[in-house]
Amino acid sequence: MYISVRKNSLSAKWALNIFTSMLFACSPAAVSAINNQYDALIIEARKGNTQPALTWFSENTDLNNNQIADWLQISAWSGQDHQVVEIYNRYRNHHLPVRGYAAVAIAYRNLQQWQKSLALWQKVVSQEPQNKDYRRGQILTLADAGKYDEALNKLQQLKREYPDNANLLAEAYIYKLSGRHQDELLAITESLPASASPVRYSPEYVQALRNNQLSAVIDDTHLTPDVRADIHAELVRLSFMPTRSENERYDISDRALALYAELEAQWKNNPDVIQQYQRIQIDHLGALLTRDRYKEAIAHYQRIKHSVDVIPPWAQYWVASAYLRDHQPEKAQAMMTALFYHQDQLVAGLSEEESADLFYSHLESENYSSALTVTQHTLNTTPAYRRIMGSPLAIPNDKWLQSYSFLSAISQYGNDLPHAEALTHDLASKAPGNQGLRIDYASVLQARGLPRAAETELKKAEVLEPGNITLEVEQAWTALTLQEWQQAKVLTEDVVTRKPQDPAVQRLQRAVDVHDLAELRVAGSVGLDSDGPDNGNHDVNLTSVVYSPPINENWRGFAGFGFADGQFSEGKGIVRDWLTGVEWRSRDLWWEAEFSGRYFNHETKPGARLSGWYDFNDNWRIGTEFERISHRVPLRAMKNGITGNSAQAYLRWYQNERRQYTGGWAFTDFSDGNERNEAFISGQERVWSSPNLIVDFQPSIWYGQNTKKDTPYYNPEKTLDIVPAFEVNHLLWRNYENSWQQTFSAGVGTSWQKNYGTDLITQVGYGQRVAWNDVIDAGATLRWEKRPYDGDREHNLYVEFDMTFKF
Template sequence: MPSIVAPFVQRGMRPLFRVALCSQLIWPMLAFAYTPYDEMVLDARAGHYTPALTALRQVPPGQATTSQISDHLQIASWAGLDAEVIKVYETQGRALDLPIAALTATARAYRNQKRWDDASRVYNKALAIEPDNQELKLGLALTQADSSKPDQAVTSARALVAAQPNDVSRRMALGYALNRAGKQYDSLFEYDQAFVRSGNDPQVAREYVGAMQRAHLPEPALRLARQRPGLIDPVTIRHLEGDLAAERVRLAEMPTRSESERYVIADRALADYDKLISTWSSDPQAHDDVIRWRIDRMGALKARSRTAEVISEHHKLQAEGVEVPTYAQRWVAASYLDQREPEIATDMYREILLKPDADPSNRLLDTTALYYALLESGEAAEARTVAEELAKTQKPRVELKGLPGGNPNDEWMDAQQLAAQAGTYSSDLPHGEERLQALVEQAPGNVSLRVAQADLYLARGWPRLAESKLKEAEAMAPRDVNLEIAQGHTATDLQEWRQVDALTDDVVARSPDNRQVQRLQRQREVHDMFELRVEAFGGKTYGGDDDNVGAVNGSKDFGIETVLYSPPIGEDWRVFAGAGYAEGDFQEGTGTHDFQRVGLERRTRDLTLEAEISNHSYGFGSKQGARLAFAHDINDYWQYGASLEYFAAATPLRALNSDITANGGSGFIRWRANESREWKFALSPSHFSDGNDRVEALLTGREGIYTAPNVQVDLGLEVGASHNSLSEDVPYYNPKSDLSVLPMVSVNHMLYQRYETRWSQQFQAGAGTYTQKYHSTGGMALLGYGQRYSWNDVVEVGGMLSAINRPYDGERETDLRLMVDLTFRF
């Protein structure tokens, strides 16, 4: 962060060398050889300069002696009349052999007037007379420090200190030279040494306070100033108090063991600023300081996560016409990003990065913030470009003097990590995985890289692999907040609910205002809610037999089903209850089906179980049913499952309309390579109450063929086959055997995405064949369009309108169908 401490006002070193002027005034007993003049000289030494200067000014220039000119130079110097000293020297004394005291006074006058070359020339003239005069050497060194030769001044002053290390004036002269050379901490050391040797001297203590302030150590400087009332003027005290508050702002932005520790520091800074502002707001002379404190106070508010107040104060300052400096604009931009206004944050970070006074050391942080602002604005492609450009600008190693190979550059690693992670959010997961793996191999001890790698594995659907990587990182930094957040998300995917609770509780206690922590907490809250699922469908069939009635669904059909799940009980269990209704128009008449069900669900690591009982009313009384189902994850790639049903839910409504029920079961095995490749095979036997035995097989798969930040295109395949033991004299569609092959293309397009709100549209198109025994093979075609919307993790709704044209028993039908689903958590 750029320094927000006002530079300490440079103090002159004049008091150090006034003693050099206290030499005897030896005037020849000519025009002023009488007692009143002697008294005027004594008065001048005591600080009453006017009588002596008046007398000396009355001496005609051409008649003044060397001694008179020397006295004039010295007394005018005591009076602080530098311009008069220079005038007398240049008009009367330049060609004379003046004594050392007069030359010293003249050199100092030139220095005070910032005429460095003239001052150096006079000091060198004096040193030619007395080459070992230490006071002259000090004066020359200070002049060099004030001019454009601070390095020469440091060299000269060091030689003087080496000759007499305990001489306080030499230590202070060296400290002054070092400060002018921009070496504030080396300067502080010399002032500290002077203070150790002569701390009771007010001038030494005053310069020591200034050195501490210039070295950004306001707390000890203020403590010393308060121990000695009157040592420092009230304005400087005020500046020191502001500097101390600013230092606490900087400390509050640094990493600590917990958010609470940072908050303690930030709260101290806020208390300091509130006291300063209330004390000095009414003082017009403190106006600039008050504005500075209000600006710096935004940093404490930002560290305290009171980002709405940061934005409010920024608006007030803008309304007052205050130009907010770049370092404070960074706090404002971060606050907008925290308040979920990424578009404003994006514009601000762009401006900040182009500011000529922007601190280069903040470039990585500001560019990273710009990346996330773009990402949260929905500009994933542009965000990736920013990350890639940043990665190109960083060098892998930092070149250091005396170290030929240099040192590894942490900023290069951070930039490379950001670029690799950008692939995750721009749907280029394979490339991101490859880059992160290469970085982990280069820096196996980097916990941040391990966490990023685990997040990518989680995005690819590999929670167990993510878990193992996080366990490796846990050995290096078991209490890292970002690590625990990643472990919490991984545990959620693995249905390790007790781990989720333990990890979430820990990070919430340590970092309650961390947005990622809040996100994990929100996901747990949603998991602990009631869950309502609603599915509805409706269809209309065109074509078919002579009565224009569809062979499977009838001429038109409608259905709705709702299921309500309870919050988790004992972490793993949920009870559920539901009801539904379906109807369809067939040749035999309108069929209806009312059903209710209640059951129990258990979700644990690798296993999901469901058991339910149901009641069915379909025009022939009521009948009870039951279902038992499970799904087991073998690893991140393989899953299998099975179910058994008494009164199977998949019994065709047309069969129920003729009082024919079915019992059955199913089994499946699924292979999921990653987010864009998946295949599943299911086998479902069933037995109908009319004696028919049916076996159905279904193979489905998809392959991702194109991905972009807002578009995903999959090539899918659906192959279905069935066999029935009865094929004639049954009222429902029951081919002896059939086979359907339907390749299709699916497109998912994200229309809008902002945090937990998403809106997308889906397209489907397919063309294949349908083969039925005793009938010729016919073509199949599918078109579909749908949309989905989700909000705040608790609402998700979607709908799909599809049309499929295919033959049944040799008769071609077109089935127009609308399906809607809703999930609501509360």
């Protein structure tokens, strides 16, 4: 159609009507007989069933010019603009009937290829200058191309030759595009029949009044309170409809809110309009919801629920949606359950949005069984394809796709990420033109710790609609994971500017704000009971480091303090550390350089550390650390005046959250001449996962050897530890970014020491961890282990703790 590029805009519907008659007036049949097969196909195409004719054309190559023109027109009727252009390019050397070139001009206009469209319109009009529909097509395309003056000149000539209302509507269209809203209003007013009542004016006329800031003409004395309440309700309904931009939708909401404020001031204490006043109070909930003012919608509901006679179900649904977006899923779930269940059965006919809100109210309330019920109900009652009246083609059913998105979300919340990945990958690969499915797939990859793979998928999705807010939010999260700080901030600033009240946008903004905070890290351990030679009795270790906010995105400075002490047979060992340094964080790379002053054995020595890692891809990382006056030297050695320097390297392979292994080597050069070499392999295999419980198998192998004997610290010549262990993480409570979990761990292995044989190692641990508001992550674990030292099994009971606080 002539204006299909604007067919979603209410303000352009009248322009669509200008040429409807033209498309059906010109007969596509070149022959007059109606009893042969070809004519039957053409007649069927006129009725809307275009596919049989299109199939016939595609199967027949020997077509005359009239048949080619028929093919072009029928393809245009079916909305296949690209196919129209392809057919035209194939037969462009033919001398076609004028109607064929007109169909191609329409297709080029729909594709916004204005110059090509205008070139064909010129050809069409030159051959049939008396056809006013062709001339209007040329005029409107000139307006689309921004050639307003030329379009108006041609229109004035057409009006002189063929005066009718269609010309006035075309004139209003040109004025609207050129921003001449006063002239737009005049043209539309002249097109109205003389007997028209203001109440029955078209939406185009109402929009013209609003473009001229003349809403009072409609909303004041001309209308009854019922009609004014209807106008407010209509604005609210329009605010829920898709628009070309977020700002347009917000504009409608703002007009509804402004009208509500005006009417409330007039009607609040007027007993004659109490019914209308209650209506606008209820409709006000919808305007607040579409303006993303969720807290205000909830507060307004609390104010009116006892004063309004009846709050209808659709308004209660608005309130439930506000509760859900305000992170109060339990209240949302209670309201939606009352609305959408009847005797524990889901009611039929829920819209996509209603199904989604009900589903996520269950899911975010940790009610997985009900979320699964909604999903299964949708799958069982929704076909994969649906048909539109008048079209022979079946199209994919978005609601059916939504149910599979629900399955993916359940799998993610339930810690079954492999299933979530399989679902989203299958959907995205089968529907490459569906941007939302591609974004869902990328989100699962990100959740699995594969940000680069997610980034690739998001780049594919970007081709379809680069400005999609959901896409940009997901790209920003991926950028944060990849330490692409500048990219994350640019994307975040864009979505915050466009949709600041959206919960997903606010969540992203919170993450960026937290990234820009200073950070305190505290970690350590306290020995409760030990008879081993390694740690001493009642040992205490503590390290605290404060990081500055980011400097030039990638840099942070830090400073800290640490100490360690323990009681040995030769006395108490004490170490005090003062440290300062810088940290660098960028894509694929992290490193820290630290300078420290270490006080021990009544003297202070300068220490230094350089640590770093590099990611080759999502799966492989290499890391290293070099340290002078190393922390790898035992406290007992430093008590006896022995220090050391160390170097270590490791290689990590990460498949996904369910499997990873790390192998490393460390060398420590002691000041007493001892050289210690250590090698290790550790891994993690997930053996069980459910929404609240995760069980991991954690095997580890450690080998160490020393070159010197008879040292004052524990220093076995050669030793090998093999300890398979299990760790169980149990989620006790979760509310969005806040969580509380407990951890159980246990391991049984063997330790071999040269000259002392093999003995048993047993380990048990219990801990709890709390995460709060993105700024606090703290945990403590009580551990007990028993292992051999020089052939004697000795125990160690201690508490480990760590905390990260951003401020």
